[in-house]
Amino acid sequence: MTDVRELGFDPARLARLDKQLARHVDAGRLAGWQLAVTRHDQVVHDTVYGWRDREAGLPVESDTVWRIASMTKPITSVAAMTLWEEGAFDLNDPISRWLPEFEDMRVYVKGVDRTMVTIPAVEPIRVWHLLSHTSGLTAGFMRVGHVDALYREAGYEFAAPPQNQTVGDCVTDWAGLPLVFQPGTAWGYGVSHDVLGRLLEIWTGQTLDVAFRNRVLDPLGMTDTVFTCDPGRRERLASLYLPDDADQAVRSPMSDLPIEPTILSGGGGLLSTCADYVRFTRMLAGSGELDGTRLLSRRTVDLMRSNHLPGDLAQLSSGGFAETTLDGIGFGLGFAVVVDPLKAHSVASVGEYNWGGIFSTCFWVDPVEDLTAVFMTQLMPSSTFPIRAQLRQLVYSALA
Secondary structure (H helix, E strand, O other), X not given: OOOOOOOOEOHHHHHHHHHHHHHHHHOOOOOEEEEEEEEOOEEEEEEEEEEEEOOOOEEOOOOOEEEOHHHHHHHHHHHHHHHHHOOOOXXXXXXXXOOHHXXXXXXXXXXXXXXXXXXXXXXXXXXXXXXXXXXOOOOHHHOOOHHHHHHHHOOOOOOOOOOOOOHHHHHHHHHOOOEOOOOOOOEOOOOHHHHHHHHHHHHHOOOXXXXXXXHHHHHHOOOOOEOOOOHHHHOOEOOOEEEOOOOOEEEOHHHHOOOOOOOOOOOOOOEEEXXXXXXXXXXXXXOOEEOOEEOXXXXXXXXXXXXXXXXXXXXXXXXXXXXXXXXXXXXXOOOEEEOOOOOOOXXXXXXXXXXXOOOOOEEEEEOOOOEEEEEEOOEOOOOOOOHHHHHHHHXXXXXX
16 A cells, blocks of 8 residues: 655645545535545545535445546647657648638637628648647637627537537638637637547548547556446446535536537547546656556657747736636646746646646646646536635645
8 A cells, every 4th residue: 555655745634635625515515526646656645525426325436437528638639749749740730731721711800790800810720729729719608709709609609519510510610710819829718629639530530539549548548538428437427516606516407418429529528537537647747658658758748748838828818718727827738837836826836737627627747746636526617616726735735
């Protein structure tokens, strides 16, 4: 059994961490949660609390299945970079090389309908723009401007398509809408990774689920990370909750819907378990290698976890929702990157990289402390209360 003291943790402070997180369940703010922390490639802490389905009296268990939403994006990014290492594309390549509908893009300036003014994009959307959310693409749920409304009018509240659309149809529709900024000049959340997922299909000649299995999931032994929830996993699937006016978690009707996506979303479509995602974060912490299997080179992981922006998100964000705070946070190729923890008022290390999902899941990898954390729960939206910041406080304060 792992001696947490030898790995630099105080057992009493780890117990305090669980006690504090349990309070959110006991107070009704969360139904249940699962947390795994590793250091030096060993599991230091692996705990569950509460209910995967509170109303049915089903507890969170070690193999509970979670909707990871935007934590799909780092998997899409890693899959893409395995192809980059093989020379399938260059990061500076215009995506119109494979998706000609993205030639001659236009950028929104002002106005609506007949008074709408757009100008030509000075820079083409390049592959690295998709990876870093600097493409100018947005999404209907952002609700910060007129272009977001155009996405909703076209049937895209989220990335989910209108009926009978393929992912190729979706990409074509998005290419027909104006960008919210000139590519490479700002940072904005949206459908960039869904477009990247479509490129993965083109580069590999495979559907995205097959490409994921071949390039990431099977090599890492992530056997429970899937797009479609079969009956066996359905029994282990955590229900989804929403906050009511008193910040109490209320079971969402979405919990009872079948999970059989009509398109495979590189931006947010996967289900996973905590154990599977820990294998993914251990690979990243291992500079691209896990249990003797090398997925990426050390230099590629270093490239991905470096800030590719000229500043932080507070300076460059186009507004709207993001799965991160903005001050002191940059962005790499698939991950948010801590560039100034003091500006972020965070105990995180410089260079920590991370991301989360709309259902309040999150992970981070800290190369300085050689530490990873994966947190799973199912509360939408992730901005309901600052669980992620508190989680960092608790984990780092448990270091001896």
